Structures are given as structure tokens and as C-alpha cells.
Amino acid sequence: MKAIFAHMQSWLRSVTSRERLKTEMEEEIRFHLEARAEDLTRQGVSPGQAMRQAKIEFGEVATHLDEMRRSLGLRWWDDLWSDLRFAVRILRKSPGFTAIAIGSLGLAIGANTSIFSVANELLFERLSVPHPEQLRLLTVTGDEKVVINTIWGRGNLEPTGGRSRYDSFTYPIYQQLKAQNHVLEEIFAFKDLGRANTSVNGNAWSARAELVSGNFYEQLKVEPKLGRAILPSDDMAPGTGAVVVISDSFWNRAFGRSPQVVGTVIKVNMIPMTVVGVNPASFTGAESVQVSPDLFMPLSMVPLMRGSVGNSGSILSSSNLWWIELMARSKPDISEERARAALDVVLRAAVHGTMTIDKDGTMPQIELEDGSRGLNDTARAYAEPLHLLLAMVSAVLLLACANIANLMLARATARQREMSVRLALGAGRHRLLKQVLTESLLLSFAGGALGLLLGYFGRTLLPNLVASAWEDVEMTIPFSWNIFAFTAGITVCTGILFGIFPALAATRAEIGSTLKQAGSTASRRRKAWSGRSIVAFQVALSTLLVVAAALFLRTLAKLNAIDPGFRTDHMLLFDVSPPAKRYPPPKDVELHARLEEDLRALPGVAGVTASDIPLLAGVMMNGGFFIEGGPEKDFNFRNEADRHDMSRFPEMAHVGNDFISVMQIPMVAGRAFTHQDTERSPKVAIINQTLANKYFPNQNPIGRRFTQKLPSSKDRTWIQIVGICADSRYNNLRDEPLPLHFDLYRQQADADSMTFMIRTRMKPESIVPSITTVLHRIDSDLPAMNIRTQEQQIDDNLQQERMFASLTSGFALLAVTLAGRHLRHHLIHRGTANE
Numbered sequence: 001m002k003a004i005f006a007h008m009q010s011w012l013r014s015v016t017s018r019e020r021l022k023t024e025m026e027e028e029i030r031f032h033l034e035a036r037a038e039d040l041t042r043q044g045v046s047p048g049q050a051m052r053q054a055k056i057e058f059g060e061v062a063t064h065l066d067e068m069r070r071s072l073g074l075r076w077w078d079d080l081w082s083d084l085r086f087a088v089r090i091l092r093k094s095p096g097f098t099a100i101a102i103g104s105l106g107l108a109i110g111a112n113t114s115i116f117s118v119a120n121e122l123l124f125e126r127l128s129v130p131h132p133e134q135l136r137l138l139t140v141t142g143d144e145k146v147v148i149n150t151i152w153g154r155g156n157l158e159p160t161g162g163r164s165r166y167d168s169f170t171y172p173i174y175q176q177l178k179a180q181n182h183v184l185e186e187i188f189a190f191k192d193l194g195r196a197n198t199s200v201n202g203n204a205w206s207a208r209a210e211l212v213s214g215n216f217y218e219q220l221k222v223e224p225k226l227g228r229a230i231l232p233s234d235d236m237a238p239g240t241g242a243v244v245v246i247s248d249s250f251w252n253r254a255f256g257r258s259p260q261v262v263g264t265v266i267k268v269n270m271i272p273m274t275v276v277g278v279n280p281a282s283f284t285g286a287e288s289v290q291v292s293p294d295l296f297m298p299l300s301m302v303p304l305m306r307g308s309v310g311n312s313g314s315i316l317s318s319s320n321l322w323w324i325e326l327m328a329r330s331k332p333d334i335s336e337e338r339a340r341a342a343l344d345v346v347l348r349a350a351v352h353g354t355m356t357i358d359k360d361g362t363m364p365q366i367e368l369e370d371g372s373r374g375l376n377d378t379a380r381a382y383a384e385p386l387h388l389l390l391a392m393v394s395a396v397l398l399l400a401c402a403n404i405a406n407l408m409l410a411r412a413t414a415r416q417r418e419m420s421v422r423l424a425l426g427a428g429r430h431r432l433l434k435q436v437l438t439e440s441l442l443l444s445f446a447g448g449a450l451g452l453l454l455g456y457f458g459r460t461l462l463p464n465l466v467a468s469a470w471e472d473v474e475m476t477i478p479f480s481w482n483i484f485a486f487t488a489g490i491t492v493c494t495g496i497l498f499g500i501f502p503a504l505a506a507t508r509a510e511i512g513s514t515l516k517q518a519g520s521t522a523s524r525r526r527k528a529w530s531g532r533s534i535v536a537f538q539v540a541l542s543t544l545l546v547v548a549a550a551l552f553l554r555t556l557a558k559l560n561a562i563d564p565g566f567r568t569d570h571m572l573l574f575d576v577s578p579p580a581k582r583y584p585p586p587k588d589v590e591l592h593a594r595l596e597e598d599l600r601a602l603p604g605v606a607g608v609t610a611s612d613i614p615l616l617a618g619v620m621m622n623g624g625f626f627i628e629g630g631p632e633k634d635f636n637f638r639n640e641a642d643r644h645d646m647s648r649f650p651e652m653a654h655v656g657n658d659f660i661s662v663m664q665i666p667m668v669a670g671r672a673f674t675h676q677d678t679e680r681s682p683k684v685a686i687i688n689q690t691l692a693n694k695y696f697p698n699q700n701p702i703g704r705r706f707t708q709k710l711p712s713s714k715d716r717t718w719i720q721i722v723g724i725c726a727d728s729r730y731n732n733l734r735d736e737p738l739p740l741h742f743d744l745y746r747q748q749a750d751a752d753s754m755t756f757m758i759r760t761r762m763k764p765e766s767i768v769p770s771i772t773t774v775l776h777r778i779d780s781d782l783p784a785m786n787i788r789t790q791e792q793q794i795d796d797n798l799q800q801e802r803m804f805a806s807l808t809s810g811f812a813l814l815a816v817t818l819a820g821r822h823l824r825h826h827l828i829h830r831g832t833a834n835e
Helices: 002-016 018-042 047-058 061-071 075-093 095-124 171-180 216-220 248-255 299-305 336-354 377-414 416-424 429-466 481-507 511-515 520-561 587-600 640-644 659-663 689-695 764-778 790-797 799-834
Strands: 135-142 164-166 188-200 203-212 243-246 265-268 271-278 295-298 325-329 365-370 571-576 605-611 651-655 667-670 684-688 705-707 719-725 740-744 754-760 785-789
Touching (some): 075 095, 095 481, 135 336, 188 248, 188 299, 203 248, 216 325, 243 248, 295 299, 336 365, 377 520, 377 799, 429 481, 571 587, 571 764, 571 790, 587 605, 605 659, 659 754, 754 764, 764 785, 785 790
Parallel strands (some): 243 271, 684 719
Antiparallel strands (some): 135 164, 135 365, 188 203, 188 265, 188 325, 571 754
């Protein structure tokens, strides 16, 4: 090993000290010549004649120098250095060709690098914790009769083979799994709470909050950069763990990176919480790799943060509400199948012990999935789009390679005489092959350097295509060694790809015929056929990309042309989420009503309304629909077929009295809501035409009543239909109008988060300061969240289609530019050849 290391050191010194090595070798040769001359002089030969004879015996000095460098392993380096210098001179003589080649490659490689950077982050990047490959996400699967009925969060995500996937558990089941687990490391839990109202030093913030178990940090093996982590002692009795660990980003935004942040008391949904730590900048929790929650709080705080969900009662004691995500590290000596089977036994026992199971109900089956990327929702959403985009940018790179290959084939034809002369002077064909490949690789490295630079900046721009217009871009795409390796790899591959055919063409030069100018016609014919093939390939590939881009543009154009069923101009939207502690029912309803009144009085406001389900926001809510006098079994949500046929459940939204007029949805029959419809008057609803046609065919539904619970239920409430409005799109523009009814939120027992819609007589953004003033006057701790226009809301709803259309159009334009440039070059070259 020492000998090899010493040889490497010697070789490096020889390479880096070229002149010194040359001087040393010349001095050694001079020593040998002088020594031989001295020997001859002692034999009686005159000094001049002796030196002459010594040189004759020694031979050519240049040959010896060359052999000495070869013995040191420097000959290939000399050839490479010579080839590089020659390639630089050749490329400098053709600045137009060089600029086009480097620019084409740079754009193609830059596009590939940008998309690969995003794909690497969204599809392959792991959680920033020690040994993320050990993490296992616990999920369950079940058939149509599975006992899982009430879910807070995600569920039914990937139905395959008649089974659906759920990524959450009830809290009692979590406790039993944790207590009886012996096949994994300790199970820990977490739950995304969404946005929370946060007050820091009197300033209101909207912060993303997450609840975690007391062993969360311990099992993830993460230490805060400041303070301490959440401990098991913080997650004991419900409501007692009033501590919070904040993210590095929130520390910067809300505290200006003050080192005195630990010990500060902030309010989260009006609950005082003590900041005990600050997370490392790279830590994003266990749910997502890309975005970190701002606040991490103990699970024991969920009764105060979210006392109940729907009709589930207390969240921690509920045996029917599946809501909490679980994860654990694998044990090295226990196989995954053995661990899964053991936990499945515990799950079945826990389900039987904590839930009431119908006679037809089936047991869920536990699964262990890779947890190194968290819940991996982003990968599920963008896997197919990113694979398609990678295919498209790869096609663009192929086009760039084909373009440069076409140019180099033309140069190879023009340099046939030069190659023939070099062959005639003794150069080997492999030597010419190396020279032409060196030129290709030099071009590719220059293009790769430009592409790396473009990719570095491009990767920071792409997240804007998937971000909401009203939110800061939180996702960052790091520039890692993986990206550098990818760029280097495609650079070398493209250099070889576009250089190999011109190099082979150059080495096929026929010395005699080319020097006599007799082989020019044959060469041009071969060049013409190869050039036509490359041009045909370019035209076909660029046409394919243009067609793909046109399809995405057409889809986007068709979606944009759809009439949403209401007016979208001069509309400003924002969300208000009152904390349950300060605004328990019915105070939350009164708060929203007061906000409507105060906002309506602002100058420039034409109308104000509110809804718990904003239109075209990608959210929806449905429920039972039982018509008075109708057969209960036809709409029984306990019936197996009905339960899994969601089209049997109308969509709904709880709205303000002026909703129909502010949104300007046309009325078809009956009346709209009025301000005489109050919490004390009979409950009323407005249905859309689709619902009327589905549930009241050939009937007049005005005056009919329905309930959302079984008519036999003791607590059921009848709602009277007072009007039919025109159809409007509900959660997105892609689906046809769904059966939908609007109910008044003021006639409900409670009203949680609401979205306010303000129709203005001026530019919507100009009224934002007035809105902030109204909210601050009512409650200084209540922020306006997600302020956006209705057009921005729709654009966000079409985010994926817009991203596809933008990127594919850019790639298609680049492809057409590359193909058109070299089609023109081919036609000009062909015309010149014909002349």
C-alpha cells in the first residue's frame, strides 16, 4: 500500500510540475551522453568526435524523453493534454458552432437537472433523522365491510384488489399496540392539526401545528438546537403538557432568532404554551420531508386544541375515531413479516376490546410500510407527473444530442481531407477517434457546466409552480452531491452519445481517394443519409413533445373555459378559525355573524358572506339525506352499499344568509335566504338543480323537508327546502356539478373554521388592511388566514394542470427550437452540396 501511495505521489508531482520533470529528464540524458563521451575520450577519441559518437549510440533524445514519460505513466496524460489543447483551438475557430452546441446542451442539461432535483426531493429524499431507513409506518387495510367508519384525516387512499388503505388508528388502539409491542422499537405517534391561531408578544400568527407523543423525539433520535425536546412526562394527563417546540423557520419569523426564546410563553388557540426548544433547521418531523410544522406539542393537549371531531365525542377516549398516525423503528433481529404478524394479532384483540362490531363487520389488517419518507403524500400526488416530466426532459436532451451529432457529422465531412492527411502521416485511427471524442467531451463538459448553473437556479423556481399564490414557498430543493453526480453523469453520457458517430465517421476516411478529391461524392452521400436520419428523428421527437404539450394546454384551456356557476371577479377570500376555548358554541356562530356585519360596513364592500366549504378549494363535505315521507332504507348510510357509494350522499356547505347574492348564483325556483332566516326560525336550505333532478325527479321540491339523520332518530331535525339554485362547481372544475345543498351556518349548533367571501367595488387586494383592522378590533389574537382572491383560489385548484402545461410547453418550445435550427442547417447544407 505504501508503494502504491508513493507511486501516486510521484505521478502527481510529475503531472503538476511538468517543466521541472522535463528539466530533470534532460539533465539525466545529458549526464549519460557526457559519461559516454568521457569513456570514448579516455579511449583516445577526440572530445568533439566522442560527443558525436555518444549521441549516435544514444539515439533520438525526443524518443528517449517519450519513453521515459511512458514509463512514468504520463504518456496518456500527454496525449489527453495535447488533444484538449487541439480541441480548444478547433472549437475557437468555429465560435458559432461552439456557442450553439454549448447553449443547446446547457439548456437541455439544465432542464434535466432542475426536474431531477425536484424529483429527487419529492420522490426519494428521506427524513432528516439518524438511520431513517429503520423507520416503519403502521397502516391498516380493509375490505368493504371493514369496521373503520369514522376517520379524521386521510383514508381510503389506495384501494387496490378490493381493499382500501388507512394510515391512522384510534387512540385506545394505539395505547394497546404500544403496550404490547415486542417486535419493533417503541411505537410513537403524531397528528397534523393544520393551522392554529398563535399569539407571540401580542402579534397574531397563523402557524402549522402538530401533536406528537412524548417519545417522539427520543425514538427519532433528534435533539433540538436550543432547549429540550418534548418528553414522556409532558404527555401524561390530558391537557397538562402545555409546552411547545418550535421549528427553525418559525423561530426566525416570530422571534428573529432570539436566543432567549426558550421559556417564552405564547398562545396557541388561546392556550398559553411555554416554548421549551427549537428544532434543527433540517428537521421536518415525521409526516413530510419537504415542509415542517411550526409548532410541535404533546398529544395530551388534543382535548384543549380539538376537543371532539363530529359525533365522536372526546378524541382520546373515542373508540370509533381513527385519527392518529403511528411509526416505529425496526429491530435488526426480527423480520418484517414476523413483526407484522405479531402486531396484527394485537390489532385484532384491540379492535375487539375497544369497538362495537356489527355482525357483518370485518377486521382490518395491519401493514408495515417504509417510513423513511414519512407519510409520503407528496410522492403519491406527484409521482406520475414527475416521471412524465423526466421522460420529456430526457427527450429534449436526446434532441440536443442529435443536433450536435448532426453538426459534428457535417464538420467530420468537412475535415475528411485533414483526417486523411493525418492518417497518411502515420496517425492511428484510434488516435483520431480519441481526438474527435475529446472535442465532443469538451463540448459536453462546457454544456454541463452551463446546465449545472441553470439547474442550480431552476430548482429554486420550480417549487413556485406547486405553491399557493397566497402562501410563502416553504419547500426548498437542496443542491446535493446526488444532483452534481447526476449532472456529471448525463454530461459524460451526452458527450459520448453525440460524439461517437462523428468520431467513427472521421476515422473511416479513405486516404487515397480523399487526398485525390475522388471520394467526395460518396462521403457526401453517406453524410446526406445520416443527416436525413438524424433530422427525421429530431422532427419526430419534437413533434411528439409538441403534441403532448398541446394536450396539456388543451386540458387547461378547457378547464379555464368552464363556467363555475358563479362570478369570480372582485372577490376576496380569507379564513377565520376561532379557538374553541375562547369561542365555544354558540359563541363561534355569534363571532362569524358579527364579522359579517362589521365587514359589510367597510367602504368599497358590495357584499359579504361566509361558508365552511369554500367553492373550488378542493375540499368537500357530505352527509345523509333522508326525505320526509320517503323510504328510509333508500338513503340508509348504515347500509353497506350506500356506505361505500358516496354518490348517494349529497354534498353540502353551511353558508351565510347573503351567500347566493354575493356569489351571484342564479336562482331557478323558490327564494334565496333572507335575514329573516335566523337561528330561531325554522331551518331552511337551498338545493341545486342536480340534487333536485336526482332526488325529486318530476316533482316540485319547494316546501319538502329532509333530515341528515335517520328519521327515526330522536335528535333528528327537519330542514325545509325553500329554493333551487343553478348548478355551480363545488370542490373542483374537473368534475361535473354534484348534488349539493346549502344550509345556514347561523342555524347550526356550532361553526368552526369559516371562509369569508367579500365582493368589492375596487381591486380586492386593496381592502386587506381594512379587514385586518376589523379583526384586530374584534379580537387582536384572531388572524386572517390564507388571504387570496377567488381567481387565485381557482388557479390553485388547477395547480397540477398548470404546472404540466407550463413545463411541457417550455420543453416543447425548446425541442422545436433545437429541431428547427438544425433542420435549417441540414437544408442549407444540402442545397450547398447540390450546387
